Amino acid sequence: MKKIAFILIGLYTLFTTSCKSGSNNNNSLIIYLEPKSNSTVQGTATFIEKNGKVLMTTKLTGLKPGVHAIHLHEKADCSSADATSSGGHWNPTFKKHGKWGDAEHHKGDIGNFTADSNGKATLTFETDEWCLGCNDATKNIIEKAVIVHDKPDDFTTQPTGNAGARVACSAIIR
Numbered sequence: 299m300k301k302i303a304f305i306l307i308g309l310y311t312l313f314t315t316s317c318k319s320g321s322n323n324n325n326s327l328i329i330y331l332e333p334k335s336n337s338t339v340q341g342t343a344t345f346i347e348k349n350g351k352v353l354m355t356t357k358l359t360g361l362k363p364g365v366h367a368i369h370l371h372e373k374a375d376c377s378s379a380d381a382t383s384s385g386g387h388w389n390p391t392f393k394k395h396g397k398w399g400d401a402e403h404h405k406g407d408i409g410n411f412t413a414d415s416n417g418k419a420t421l422t423f424e425t426d427e428w429c430l431g432c433n434d435a436t437k438n439i440i441e442k443a444v445i446v447h448d449k450p451d452d453f454t455t456q457p458t459g460n461a462g463a464r465v466a467c468s469a470i471i472r
Contacts, residue, residue, distance in 0.1 A: 325430045329468040331358065331444060334381040337465035343444050345430055345470070352428040352439070354408075356421040358446060358466065361413035367451035367461035368421060370406030371443040374469035381464035384443035386457060390436040397453040398425075405436070407459070410450045431472070442470045 325347040333339050338360035346353045356368065371384035387395065388406030396403035405427055413419040429437045449462030 327430060327470070327472065329444065329470055331356075331446065331466040331468040332376065333360065333465070334376070334379065334467050335448070335463040335465050336379075337448070337463075339446055339466040341466065343468060343470075345439070347428075347430045351424055351426045352430060354421075354423045356411075356419075356423075356444070356446075358413070358419045358421075359417060361417040361419055361446075361465070362448070363413050363415045363417060365410050365412050365450040366419070366465075367410050367447040367449065367459060368408045369404075369445050369447070369451075369459075369461070370408065370439060370470075371445045372406070374441045374443050374471050376443060376467035376469055381443075381445055381467035384445060384464070384467060384469075388439070388442050389457075395453070395455070395457045395459055397451075400453075404457075406442070407451070407453075439470050440472065444468050444470060 327345045329343050331341045341358035343356045370388040372388045373385040375383040377383045387404040389404035394402040398407050398409050411419050411421040428439045431440045432438050445464050446466035447461035448465050451459035451461045
């Protein structure tokens with residue numbers, strides 16, 4: 299009986315410490331973006347949560363040289379060939395689409411980045427408006443998707459920014 303109680307206490311401790319989220323000082327996740335809409339775009343996005351902020355570093359290849367948009371979308375579903383299965387921009391606070399930092403913007407409105415002449419790009423983005431697995435539905439980005447678009451975001455057109463085709467997708471899941 300003592301062995302069973304010890305095992306149960308050990309399992310409870312393991313479960314409760316491994317399932318804590320939001321307050322973790324160094325919580326990280328790496329996801330792999332796959333080509334969509336007949337593109338060759340692929341790469342990784344690394345998320346690191348530390349001291350109440352999430353740092354996202356995205357490294358991409360196979361892009362057309364020039365400016366592209368990147369957003370978080372509402373569903374962790376990249377199953378369709380054009381990534382529309384990921385739904386619209388993640389907008390848990392029901393704001394208008396816009397530029398990050400403006401009064402009106404979706405929490406998924408990350409912005410634009412530039413691919414070099416070889417189709418490579420790196421984007422670094424940090425915010426205290428996201429978390430990895432916390433209990434705040436207006437901040438938790440787990441079960442969302444990262445979408446890379448063919449064109450730049452114009453920060454005006456509602457609700458998408460007129461950013462064109464979805465050329466890469468990855469679900470943000472553990």
